[in-house]
Amino acid sequence: MTTVETPTVTVAESPFLQAIVQQIRANDSYGTYRHWADELLLKPYILTKAEKREISVDGEVNLITQSRIMAFFRAVAYCIEQETGMLSQVVIDLSHEGFGWVLIFSGRLILVSKTLRDAQRFGFDSLEKLSAEGEKLVAKGIDLARQYPTICDL
Amino acid sequence: MTTVETPTVTVAESPFLQAIVQQIRANDSYGTYRHWADELLLKPYILTKAEKREISVDGEVNLITQSRIMAFFRAVAYCIEQETGMLSQVVIDLSHEGFGWVLIFSGRLILVSKTLRDAQRFGFDSLEKLSAEGEKLVAKGIDLARQYPTICDL
Numbered sequence: 001m002t003t004v005e006t007p008t009v010t011v012a013e014s015p016f017l018q019a020i021v022q023q024i025r026a027n028d029s030y031g032t033y034r035h036w037a038d039e040l041l042l043k044p045y046i047l048t049k050a051e052k053r054e055i056s057v058d059g060e061v062n063l064i065t066q067s068r069i070m071a072f073f074r075a076v077a078y079c080i081e082q083e084t085g086m087l088s089q090v091v092i093d094l095s096h097e098g099f100g101w102v103l104i105f106s107g108r109l110i111l112v113s114k115t116l117r118d119a120q121r122f123g124f125d126s127l128e129k130l131s132a133e134g135e136k137l138v139a140k141g142i143d144l145a146r147q148y149p150t151i152c153d154l
Numbered sequence: 155m156t157t158v159e160t161p162t163v164t165v166a167e168s169p170f171l172q173a174i175v176q177q178i179r180a181n182d183s184y185g186t187y188r189h190w191a192d193e194l195l196l197k198p199y200i201l202t203k204a205e206k207r208e209i210s211v212d213g214e215v216n217l218i219t220q221s222r223i224m225a226f227f228r229a230v231a232y233c234i235e236q237e238t239g240m241l242s243q244v245v246i247d248l249s250h251e252g253f254g255w256v257l258i259f260s261g262r263l264i265l266v267s268k269t270l271r272d273a274q275r276f277g278f279d280s281l282e283k284l285s286a287e288g289e290k291l292v293a294k295g296i297d298l299a300r301q302y303p304t305i306c307d308l
Contacts, residue, residue, distance in 0.1 A: 091247040101245045108264040
């Protein structure tokens, strides 16, 4: 029933999904995920509406969710860098109530600017949506970096 | 002996110091500081080298220090806004080790970009240094906002 079992996009086909996988594996110092398939690593990103509702937004965003959010936006930054050659930084300002800002910037230019709400429930309907959302942010970031290269060099 | 007792700049003379005081008073929901002099409110910002050394950088940045850092940068943002009319946001990404980023941005332009280190020890040698550091960030921010107004409108 869920779209996870029958994705219309595979990790192999999506450079953005590959970039997330790469981020997760890069942080896997103890080799916990060494034998895990890429799809399995991305599974926690896929949440149905019902699953989201079950996650409380009262408490703090737990560390696992925080690192999931970080891997997502680091993957966005990586893809923009690959295309433009411009180094970028990811900054996440998350309040204890799951509300916050994510910025990806290069020099003085903000390539990605996102507000987060209910970050405890960070997730996507399907692997396809995850990929599409990432690619959208990447495309916009590349566009801005190409339009204003001088601001990136400041 | 300390420069706090004999400041060469007073709060009344420094728009930046006034802006910090305003931030502190704005967050003083219970009126705790109502009868405190401005200089007293700013006193925790002034730390001698010896006082800084006494503060451990091992633990997390405590909430009082965090709000002190926030008030400082909100004051910077406020002063830039006053001068340029451009609304800006302050984002602080502080790791548990006292290392992090502060960004003040308007639209897609970063007006202030600072890395923090040993944020547990956030402080200045004197009221004059506090004022000068703030004014420097404000001046640079105003300069950037005026140079690239189109990026602020993105």
